[in-house]
Amino acid sequence: MRFTQLLIPTSKEAPSDAVLASHIYLMRAGYIQSVGSGLYNFLPLGKRVLDNVRRVAKEELDRAGCQEVDLSFVTPVSLWKESGRFEKYGKELLRFKDRKNNDFVLGPTHEEMMVNMVSQTVRSYKQLPINLYQIKTKFRDEIRPRFGLMRGREFLMKDGYSFASSEDGMKADFDLMEKTYSRIFKRLGLNYRIVEADSGAIGGSASKEFMVIADSGEDTIVICDNCEYAANIEAAKRAMVACDADEPEISISSKFQTIDIKSIDDLSAFFHVDPYYLIKTVAKKALYDGGESKIVLFALRGSDELEETKACNSIDANELVDINEEELRIAGLVAGYMGPSNLSEEIIVVYDEGLRDGRSLICGANEENYHFVGYDLRGVEVTYKDLVAVQSGDGCPKCNGKLKHTKGIEVGHIFQLGTKYSSALKAEFLDENGKSKPFMMGTYGIGISRLLAAIIEQNHDDRGCIWTKESSPFAVHIIISNIKKEEELEAGEELYSDLRSRGIEVLLDDRKERFGFKIKDFELIGVPLAVVVGKNLTDGKMEIITRDGLDKVEIKSSDVLDEILRRLS
RNA sequence: CGGAGUGUAGCGCAGUCUGGUAGCGCACCUGGUUUGGGACCAGGGGGUCGAAGGUUCGAGUCCUUUCACUCCGACCA
Known part of the structure; x- marks a missing residue:
């Protein structure tokens, strides 16, 4: 894409309320635009990243045999009353009436809808297991939206639901999702940790969260310095604590x-x-x-x-x-x-x-x-x-290591639900003996739009974003230093079309701006790789800049194409 | 929900105390100079001062109501 044709409103100033790096840079670099409390528009760059994250999730889920569907965003309140979550979910549910005075909610998650859909279409154990998901806008009327995309009210989430005929089947689904999620976050280039978690308003038995490690994270997680144990503080356990101090001597009560x-x-x-x-x-x-x-x-x-x-x-x-x-x-x-x-x-x-x-x-x-x-x-x-908050220095419940606190951003959460929803909503199938049984369910979420924030929280410097390979809106950013110099313009255009003809996503900065302006925008936008076509073209060279670390190397113009292809492979 | 604060140009803000022609920086438009680290000169466009009501000869400014947004807290007992 050409910079001159793209809507990329970069700016030097950040909104005064933005405190997190991800919020500041996503706004400044023109990825998103705020429209109200916890509501954001995705501009072309933001949309490209969103699509990339969505694509990675979709590819891995489809690979694992899941099927994508798309359920109605507006959901009848009756389903929520049946499951008992109408009250439990509380004020976060955005409720409203249609012209006939019927009650609806905007879906904050879709367990009820999905169970309803499956119970109408799946009758026999022979159709199981089945795992359905959607990647869809959700709405939760958060008490206090903040931190940009991190905690918005409207957000893009992947929500998946597995239906099995037995507990073992459910556990197998759960394990497969744990592996699949790991692949997704790894591909996105994230440093994450899987932790034991509380099930919250979703309910159910076992649950695990995928936490992106970042100081700005809203969740406190407890990790062992010796073994693999890791848990959200809301669910963390510890070894029994003994006290060194003497027991008080008390003769009478x-x-x-x-x-x-x-x-x-x-x-x-x-x-x-x-x-x-x-x-x-x-x-x-x-x-x-x-x-x-x-x-x-x-x-x-x-x-x-x-x-x-x-x-x-x-x-x-x-x-x-x-x-x-x-x-x-x-x-x-x-x-x-x-x-x-x-x-x-x-x-x-x-x-x-x-x-x-x-x-x-x-x-x-x-x-x-x-x-x-x-x-x-x-x-x-x-x-x-068990009521206590595990503290730093407490003993690990699994080994004799010490626990410590760290902060994380919750980007994925997987649950074993059992029959919580299928029983409540009477979603049943016939087993091998012709007996009616409720589905054994699992539910799995990924915060797609939150991942944009999480990636930047983990990958930025004081100049702007540094996207990971699979998330970046473009693979290469070409900067033509001075478009008034014919040879620079021509060389830049040629490289641009060469790369594009090889199917590479390229951003060409063809604006009539000064070099400094353009390089600042490159640093802000954060495409992993840039080529500067500028003054050293007279020596037959171009400059390749790696966004992470800002390393620069001069390369012979004729070798640039091969060098980029090599780096991208 | 509790507490605090803010609404003035696309963005960031001043002006409000003490009522008297709507300002600054960035961005934007035109022309020119400049061209490797967010340039310079000249000219220009852009506002129901969050909304409604009131006081006044006169309200961004004072009063009342209301809406929106932001920040902090939701701890200890």
Whole structure:
């Protein structure tokens, strides 16, 4: 393509709200344009990259035997009510009515639609397994869209769904998708890691996320420095923690006056006891379907932190929200002096596994200025769940390595769903014995538009984008230094048509601009390879620039074509 | 949802306190000079000052309402 014919509005200035490199450069280099909160237009360059990422995904999925379909974007609300997700998904669902006053949502994901489609067309186990996918715009009304393409409201996603007749079949599908996804992200040139994950609003049993490692990532992931263990903090486990500090010597269990001693630190200092022996009690309001809510106390060791997603899952709630002072008071709770015992019946208490059979503990007495000393959990019937946020330095649950935190961008997520949706939506097939059974499903997503951001987060410098080979909008960027010089123009044009005739995607900068202007645009746009046709043409040479590292070499003009072909192969 | 802030040319901003002809930089158009690191000179186009209502002789500026966008937070107990 010729620069003079392409819409590439590059600019020196970035929008003031852009903080991430990917956001800044994709805007500045004219890939995308903002149209509203979390909404973007893809300009020609952006569309080319999007198509490339989509193509890589499609090729690998088709290779793995998946079939592409395209389901209606507007989906009837009835399906969402049937699956129970209408409430669970909450405000992220964009709802609206048509002229006949029927309710619809814009699809944020398509489990319901796909199950519905398959249940109408697949009747027999002989038709299984089957794996269907689509690459389609999705809409989620995010609480707070930000970071450009990273967290938009409208975005392009590949969503796939597998249907099997047995659990083994489902697991085989899942494993195949894990391999396929690995191939896709590898081809896109990404440094990624597969981590164990929470299933979130999708539901289901096992799930894994594909995380692109980047400091700007929104997710915290926990990785082992010794083995392959890696998990999202929302699902990360750790080896049991022992405490080096001595257990406090407590002769009798009793209330103890602790005026103005409210925090774990204060308590620890006041009693000269390691926080390990203190109970931290976190109060939350849990929201359920139908507007129901319950007060829940999560008890964990003072040395640990609560992981909210785990906490939410532990009580099967839709969401956890903070409790305001009024609600605390009504529940008979005192901030700073909360404890898991002596509570009204309506309050649910969940203990962290780390407290199992704990003794000689200190906790709030649920009374202003008093703590309870010598709390003993041995032989007491309580609910234990894994609630803690794994911290850097904790032991790996798989080996004796140490865990550490790092940041990642979630670009893929694969789930084993089992029969969650097929049961709810009564999607069944007849097995070998003529018996009706719900499909064993898996669901698999890739954030196609988010990948553009992820690729740039991982591949950029202070001058602009550096695309990877398969994602780049063009393979080669030819810069004609001064189009007024006939020989430069001719040589540039000739190289351009030679490359094009070999099927190579070339961007030719034929604008009537100065050299500096053009080279800055090349650096901003980030095509991996550039050829400068300029002043050293008089010595019969051209310059090849590698965008990553900006290495330059002069090559005899007659050898340039071969050199480029060699590098691209 | 809670808190803070911003809406003025395509983009980035000043002007608002103290009411009196709508400004700057970049970008854009014309002509000329320049041509290897975002050039220079001259000329030019472009605005319901987010919207609605009010106060006033007069409102970008003051008052009321509203909409949109952005940022921070959603922790501890």
